[in-house]
Amino acid sequence: MSQAITINRPNFSAVNPASVEQQLDTLLSEYQSVIDRVAKLENPSWDTLVRPLEEAGNKLSLFWSPVSHLNSVMNTDKLREAYNNSLPKLSAFYTAMGQNSDLYEATLRLRNSDEYNQLNAAQQKGLNNDIRDFELGGVSLSDENKKRYGEVAQALSKLKTEHSDNVLDATNAWEKLIENEAELAGLPESAKAAAKQRASEKDMQGWLFNLEFPVYYAVLMFAENAALREEIYTAYNTRASDKGPHAGQFDNSTNATEILKLRAEKAQLLGYDNYAQLSIVPKMVDSPEQVIDFLNDLAKRAVPEAKREFAELEAFAKKELGLTSVNTWDVAFVSDKLKQKQYAISDEDLKPYFPASKAIPGMFEVVGKLFGLNIAQVNDVDVYHEDVQCYAITDNNGDLRGEFYLDNYARPHKRGGAWMDSHSSRQQVEQGVQLPIAYLTCNLTPPVGDEPALLTHMEVTTLFHEFGHGLHHMLTRIDTAGVSGISGVEWDAVELPSQFMENWCWERESLDMISGHYQTGDAIPDELLEKLRAAKNFQSAMQLVRQLEFSLFDMQLHMQATSHSAIDINQILDDVREQVAVLPYPEFVRLQHAFSHIFSGGYSAGYFSYKWAEVLSADAFSRFEEEGIFNQQAGKDFLTHVLEMGGSRRAMESFVAFRGREPKVDALLRHSGLAA
Ligand SMILES: [Zn+2]
Known part of the structure; x- marks a missing residue:
């Protein structure tokens, strides 16, 4: 079987900021007329319905991808303006397409036609994905429910923006000027120079610190002054909450519970018991319970080791640094010292x-x-x-x-x-x-x-x-x-x-x-490679339980929240910490109020994905550990069963085809230095 191939390289030189918007308008209106035409088809076929849409979509992305890429890598004011003006047009276009009930009906007609059974597996999967996405967008609801769905979606979008604005405003609201250089002992010169420049930009004398993550992190990791670490830790970990230096001022308490209520309502409208169920529909896992079991299983194995790591940290702090206890604001500082002592390896080596x-x-x-x-x-x-x-x-x-x-x-x-x-x-x-x-x-x-x-x-x-x-x-x-x-x-x-x-x-x-x-x-000398590999797993159990804490908290919130009553977010987090946390969190900590990934980002009831994918990749690699890292059959199998298949079948099917069984966590545990 040989098919003609074609390659459509980007034509970067042809991107002209002055005409981007106009070209986009033209392409969108051509695309729209294709949609209008095919949505009316009484007896749609793959060739009359899907192919024209694919072609129009391809034309649009061949035009748009170099524009978007250049905007990221060769940014100019003119291009940025054209790009920013274009984005709302694109998002409005795709939103309308997702809610086009005629197009949805036409897609359903093809799905229910005789032709469907003659389509190949990839075509069937593509079609079913489209139908699923239409339905998750509320296209098939009754008029009344569709109206409510729209209201919920709009309210959610507003609340999410408020949530992230609060985090941003709270982050910007705090700063601290230090006038005595002795208080900065331990900080790297680069961090001090940046702080000095920050101060002088505001016509201040001294060193100015704020809550931007690299600034916060440098102080926590390097500042010898424990009071300074405590102060910045407190400010950072109470952002947008009812505690801390700006208590109540940018407080996300109410809108976080509102977001959870509305998500629960959205899930109910679409026929699911809770938002976690809705969230996992397009994911690899089968149910929220499967996710909870997965996380609990990891916790059971990692918590004892994380406790041991923390005890080791405490012992080191006492013996070498004269600290009687390790508070949460001391952890990064003490850990860095311990790591230096144990591995003595730097990037430069x-x-x-x-x-x-x-x-x-x-x-x-x-x-x-x-x-x-x-x-x-x-x-x-x-x-x-x-x-x-x-x-x-x-x-x-x-x-x-x-x-x-x-x-x-x-x-x-x-x-x-x-x-x-x-x-x-x-x-x-x-x-x-x-x-x-x-x-x-x-x-x-x-x-x-x-x-x-x-x-x-x-x-x-x-x-x-x-x-x-x-x-x-x-x-x-x-x-x-x-x-x-x-x-x-x-x-x-x-x-x-x-x-x-x-x-x-x-x-x-x-x-x-x-x-x-x-x-x-x-x-690379053996000794250096050994150090590199050993340092890879430094405190890996403590890092793992922290990820588990976030993941379990996220799942529990979205499984327990209902549309009619506010949920006690702080209590849920306390319960999760009881189970998996090893750090001695003070009562005032409100990291949950600034957890943007799940409240305003795309990770709601999905934070576990980070760990889940790690299980898959570690387990896939373990076959190469068993058979040789350049084993030809293993390489060929990964190529044909995973890489070549793309999204044409469920990821679990691809994984099983490659590995001969469902994924196991053993390899991830072993790679993290935890016994399986
Ligand atoms: Zn990536």
Whole structure:
């Protein structure tokens, strides 16, 4: 079977901020007329209903993705303005499409037609996802309930904004000027310099501190002055609450309970008992109870070890630092000292072994060996900056699978962090099969002068992580837009390939492929590698129980909240802490009031996803531990059962096909230094 392939590379040079909005308007109105036309079809078929929508969607994203990408990596005032003006148009368009009941009815007619049984599994899955998403958006409710659903959605959106505004305002409201440098003992010079500049910008003498996370974190970790640590800890952990320096002023107590009530009502309108049930519908897990069991099981194993770690910390604090007790505001400070003593390893020790010129081609070699691929640079393509390179991935049959644009280094007007984004997805288009193209963006430390760019081990791990997302996007064999690559993959399974790839940054055989001293070419010494691996698990049980605390709290809130009465949020958190926490939280702590992930972000009844995906990735990698990290059959199986399948079937099916059984937590526990 050979199909014509087509590749639609981004045309960065053609992006013109002055015409972006107008071009977008044109594309949206073309898309809208396709929707209007196909929604009326009496007897819709895949080719008359879905294909035209896919084509219109593809046209829109081929236009929009370079605009959005450039806005992130080559930001200018003009482009930002065009981008910001376009966003509301796009979101209004997609909201209206999701609530278009004619389109929903047409999709249902296709789902119930004879043709449905002739569609392939990916097409069926895509269609069913669409119907599910329409229904979760309230499209099929009675008129009365639809009206109420709309009111609830609007109220929720307002409350979520208020919640995050309160957190932001509370964060901004607190600052502290320190005039005596002696009080800053222990802080790194960089943190002090930043504090001094902050003060001088406000015409103050001294060092100014605020509650921005890096500032807060530096004080907690490094300031020798315990009273200062306590003060900033108290301010930070009472933000937007009824306690602390701004008690009651930006208080989220009421709107948090209102948010929970309205979510419960939304779930009820859609026929679910509680919001947690609704939240897990598009996820990999089957029920809230399964999530609770999963978290409880981890807790049972991790809590004793976390208690031991905390006792060790207390003993160290007493013996070496003369502290009679370890308060919550001392934990980061004491932990850092203990870590230094136990491992004596710093980022700087490893950097000479990771020149980018070795790490990046080495990563391609690792991936090539693992999955039978060849990755080669493509010349003479349109790029937006000299740092950017385009690569093509070809498999062992000589088939081109996809391309990616690698943009490695930090520079001005480029958004921070690292991410993978799609330019185009694998899907059927008029000319045949369109191949996927990814943007891989990092902010690595750029080369200085004649020295090559030397990467930290963390930066190399980040590269592998993002490349894992990229491989998931590019190696798919599915031709249906909604479920190819990472599209349609359950939220709690998306991080499987990315976290999975990180493992090749910790093994001698693969490390030797991605590292080598930039002056001598020497391999990383055994002793250094051992230290690196040992430090990886420092306090891993304490970190794990903290994640469990957040995850259990989030689930319990959304399982217990009802639409008719306010829930006691603080009591629920106290109960969860009783079960899993090892830190001696003071009564005034109100971290829950600023827990934006679940109140204003997208993680409501979903915070567990972080841990869930880690179980999957650790367990998937354990097969390579058993069979060899470059075992060809294991590599091929991961490629065909996970990466190539995309969202065309449930993530659990893909996992079982690869691993031969359902996931187990043993590997994660072992990797975290906890006995299984
Ligand atoms: Zn990720």
